[in-house]
Amino acid sequence: MKRLAVVLSGLTLAGLALAYLGFATxxxxxxxxxxxxxxxxxxxxxxxxxxxxxxxxxxxxxxxxxxxxxxxxxxxxxxxxxxxxxxxxxxxxxxxxxxxxxxxxxxxxxxxxxxxxxxxTAVHDSTAFAFVLYSDTQNNPRVWGRLAELGFLERPNFGVHAGDLVDRGGDLEDWLVDFFPPAHVFMSRYPLYTILGNHEDDHDNYYRYFHNPPPEYYYTFRYGNAQFFMIDTNRDVSEGSEQWNWLEWELAKSDATWKIVVHHHPPYSSEENDHGNSWTGSTTYGTHARDLVPLYEQFGVDFCLFGHVHMYERTWPIYEGAVNQQNGVIYINAGGGGGGLEQFAPTRSWFSAKVKSVHHYAYFAIHDQTLQFQAIDVEGRLFDYFELRKDAVHDPAARARVIVPPAPRVEPSGGLFLDAAEVRLQAVFEDMAIHYTLDGTPPTPQSPRYTGPLRLTETATLKAIAVSRDGTVSRVRAVDFRRATLRPPERAAARRPGLAYRYYEGRWEQLPDFEALTPVASGSTEHFDLAAIKQVEDGYGIVFEGYVEAPADGIYTFEVLSDDGSRLYVAGEPVVDNDGSHSPRRREGQVALAAGRHAFRLEYFEDHGGEALTVSWAGPGFDRQHLRPAYLTH
Ligand SMILES: [Fe+2]
Ligand SMILES: [Fe+2]
Known part of the structure; x- marks a missing residue:
């Protein structure tokens, strides 16, 4: 036993020494x-x-x-x-x-x-536990290695990473050199719960290296008496969006003592220039992540943790736009994991409790109603601390306030159907009634009551509300269902594999009318391989054309991830619109196809900076997968 301990600590020390020097352990x-x-x-x-x-x-x-x-x-x-x-x-x-x-x-x-x-393994609900928080480790393996080592020395139960793990999600070197080797000392002992930052570029590398419950870009997990809600703020989080609906539902259901939301972008920030240049003008104090704040306040979220801005900031508890010690949410920006440090506005924000521009991590220890918090810099120095006693701070009367029911869940969540669609509605708690309309009018508690699956045979907008026992009414959930007819296949005979392409050069911020332009080159390709086709780094466009083979009759969903803009037509219909100058972004759309060959046209342009283009599809009998060359001809 003793010998084992000596051997293990010897290995650990050697590992730490290597990590400190920035080498792989x-x-x-x-x-x-x-x-x-x-x-x-x-x-x-x-x-x-x-x-x-x-x-x-x-x-x-x-x-x-x-x-x-x-x-x-x-x-x-x-x-x-x-x-x-x-x-x-x-x-x-x-x-x-x-x-x-x-x-x-x-x-x-x-x-x-x-x-x-x-x-x-995760502790029982009543056991004390601790976790460390990192964000924005990016391309600084020396600092990330040091912070991972300091986190390891805390002997936490797990780690949380709020995104920007790497600098370029599509670059394997960033993962293999900058991220994993410095993190090994930590990640081989403790699970790290992650969420996507903008620098992951929503790249497949992230989904390959991290295992989280589907759909992976948002998920929840319970640890002890806390529940964590992980959100991807690179995607839409406005009211009524998929993630907003999900979070409303999960928060309403949660009976955890501590509710903690983690995402990459700041709802509140005193940063100097990301949200307006505060040295010469005013600031918005935050990003679109503010759209989620009403949910945090309604459902008693305790902490919102994020990064993106490369510095440390802790707010006072905030409720309805003011400091409120009884019911407020505390926002912690822990973006000091390695990315180049940023600065604060020259004047103090009303919500700010502590700011510091330093590489750091944060440490949370939780037992029952007590939470201890520390922020520690890269030299191991404590620079912020507080203890929160929930039972002493929170006003029990306020916590007993009426909870507005989440809007009902609708399954499937809209889209195309062929002959008929069977639609199921669900309220978060069984004692809530659901009322709905199908004619576009707003539903009320006098509208038809849902008692079992609805069978739609015509195009319709379903609108539904949940009503609690005391008569409190939810938001309206509106979902479009569209009856489609199968597009007949082309009579074109099977020809050459892959797609024909035409390559153009020019500077655009939106897709141009390619038909009015003269291509610089043309050819055929089996893959959407930009590197093999482009002749310049920036400022080019490509039109891919040919046929896609639908293996069976049914509804097909196509997804295009592109940087910059793209638009996909299948069977002559615009199916995916992902236009504009933007970082890698996924957009999807549906089309009803009869088995056989259908016209396929993908327009793409690269403005400047990074570039990416991948096409995935799902259809009758198969889940989402890359659109492989075997299905493409021209
Ligand atoms: Fe960052
Ligand atoms: Fe970021």
């Missing part, structure tokens, strides 16, 4: 050394990446008093080989320490095994 044979994700009371996710396809095995076991070596007596394997390995350990005991390591066998028979590490 991982076995160099792994492309990404094993790390932990999304732990619950009974499960843990372990991921790693190998340079070549290899087998997948995790060895693990509960720690046992008196053992001479880590217990690794259980195994979890996945058949076959792969480079990205993702194993979900299930059936674990809550609040229990486990040892684990991973083993991959390479094609030449060599075995890659990680050093034994540890994790503890």
């Amino acid at each position: 991982a076995d160099p044979a792994f492309r990404v050394a094993p790390y932990l994700q999304f732990g619950t009371q009974t499960s843990m996710v372990i991921l790693w990446e190998t340079e070549e396809p290899a087998t997948t095995r995790v060895e693990y076991g509960e720690s046992r008093y008196g053992d001479e070596a880590p217990n690794l007596s259980q195994t979890a394997t996945i058949d076959g080989t792969r480079t990205m390995h993702e194993v979900v350990l299930t059936g674990l005991k809550p609040e229990t320490k486990y040892f684990w390591r991973v083993v991959s066998v390479l094609p030449d028979g060599r075995e890659l095994a990680s050093e034994p590490s540890t994790f503890r």
